[in-house]
Amino acid sequence: MRIATFNVNSIRARMPRLIEWLDSAQPDIVAIQETKVEDAKFPFADLESTGYIVNIHGQPRYNGVCFLSKEPLEDIQTGFLDPDMPTDARIIRGVYKGVHIINTYVPNGTQVGIDKWDYKMRWLEKFKDFISELGNTSEKFIWLGDINIAPTPGDVYESEKHLGDVGHHPDEFERLARIVDWGWTDCFRKFNQEPEHYTFFDFRIPMSVARNLGWRIDHIYASEALKDSVTSCWTDLEARTKERPSDHAPHLAEFDI
Numbered sequence: 365m366r367i368a369t370f371n372v373n374s375i376r377a378r379m380p381r382l383i384e385w386l387d388s389a390q391p392d393i394v395a396i397q398e399t400k401v402e403d404a405k406f407p408f409a410d411l412e413s414t415g416y417i418v419n420i421h422g423q424p425r426y427n428g429v430c431f432l433s434k435e436p437l438e439d440i441q442t443g444f445l446d447p448d449m450p451t452d453a454r455i456i457r458g459v460y461k462g463v464h465i466i467n468t469y470v471p472n473g474t475q476v477g478i479d480k481w482d483y484k485m486r487w488l489e490k491f492k493d494f495i496s497e498l499g500n501t502s503e504k505f506i507w508l509g510d511i512n513i514a515p516t517p518g519d520v521y522e523s524e525k526h527l528g529d530v531g532h533h534p535d536e537f538e539r540l541a542r543i544v545d546w547g548w549t550d551c552f553r554k555f556n557q558e559p560e561h562y563t564f565f566d567f568r569i570p571m572s573v574a575r576n577l578g579w580r581i582d583h584i585y586a587s588e589a590l591k592d593s594v595t596s597c598w599t600d601l602e603a604r605t606k607e608r609p610s611d612h613a614p615h616l617a618e619f620d621i
Contacts, residue, residue, distance in 0.1 A: 365461065365619045366390065369508040369582050371397040371469070371564075371612035375428075378610050379410050385603050385614060386414050392434050393460050394614075395467035397510045399428030406430075423453040429467050429509070433460060449490055463590070463621065464498070468509035473530040481530065484512075488539035492546075501547030501588035504621075508584040510612065513540050518559025519580040531579060548585035551597040551617045563599050564612050573604050582615040593619045 368391040372378040375396065386394070394416075399406070402424045411418050411432060421442040422428035431437055437458035443451045457466040468491070473484035498505065513536045517523035526532045544550070552561070562578025569577050586594050597617040604613040 365392050365463070365621050366616060367393050367395070367465070367506060367508065367584065367619065368614050368616040369395045369397070369467070369510070369584060370614040371510040371582060371610060373398050373400075373610040373612065375399040375430075376401060376407055377608070379407060381603070381606055381609055383410065383414055384606070385600070386416065386432070389600060389614065389616065391432075391616065393437075393465065394432040395456075395465070395508050396430045396432060397428070397467070397469035399430055400425055401428060419456065419458060421453050421456040427453040427469055429453060429456045429469050431456060431458060431465070431467060435461065437465075444490055444494055446490070449487070454487075455494075461621065463504045463506060463619075466505065466507045466509075468507065468511070470510060470512040472512050473536075476528070476530060476533060485535060485539065488536070488543065492539070492543045495543055495546050503587060504589045505587035506584065506590065506619075507548060508582075508615075510581060511540070511583045512581050513537070514579045514581050515540050516559075518557075519562075521560070521562070521577045521579070531581060544585070547588045549588075549591040549594075551584040551586055551594045552580075552599075552615070554591070554594060555597055561599065563615050565604060567611050573601065582612055584615060584617045586617075586619075590619060590621075593621055595620050 403422045416432040420430040437460050440458040442456050454469045471484040474480040514520040514532050520532050562580050563582035565572035565578040595618045600614045
């Protein structure tokens with residue numbers, strides 16, 4: 365099974381690139397983030413013409429997550445199912461061929477110390493509780509998405525310069541570690557411990573991809589039951605070099621299931 369996570373930074377703006385990439389990469393299931401469109405205006409026809417089945421959780425202008433899959437997903441659920449946490453279209457989950465898949469778009473945080481940063485901290489703490497209530501690591505789970513955290517010095521260019529910034533902050537490291545302690549394996553790091561492998565390249569940095577000035581903030585995690593089934597994990601940097609790309613590159617993993 366080939367699974368991917370892809371922050372498209374507006375699904376309508378990236379539709380030509382997304383369709384082109386789907387045809388080339390042929391993932392079995394894709395977790396999409398930042399669709400930036402409410403459900404009533406989602407471009408179903410464009411994507412269903414590719415043969416993919418679409419499941420969505422959107423809102424106007426911001427956030428938004430969805431699944432594209434070659435076969436139907438079961439038991440689709442959205443959000444935390446908690447009235448105390450806003451429903452800001454950041455979580456969608458479902459079951460694909462017996463595997464529970466959780467697609468997340470973690471809040472960015474914007475700036476340390478402001479209300480959006482505080483919300484990110486609360487969201488991560490809530491997600492830890494959400495994960496702990498799912499079951500145990502002996503079940504087949506995959507968690508993936510735009511995690512908006514580069515957790516080690518090797519996950520961001522000029523780490524010392526960025527340490528303490530949003531996305532590379534000790535408070536984020538601590539909260540992510542608590543989530544991962546549930547029993548997740550970082551699929552990419554299972555195969556590659558080298559630094560300077562990135563998934564996000566800021567539009568504001570000239571020639572950021574060519575200069576390899578990026579962040580590894582898009583992740584794929586496997587539960588204990590699946591960690592030995594993942595056979596490879598990589599980032600499709602070529603997709604980031606196309607005309608009018610997203611600022612994220614697709615991140616993929618193969619599972620022998």
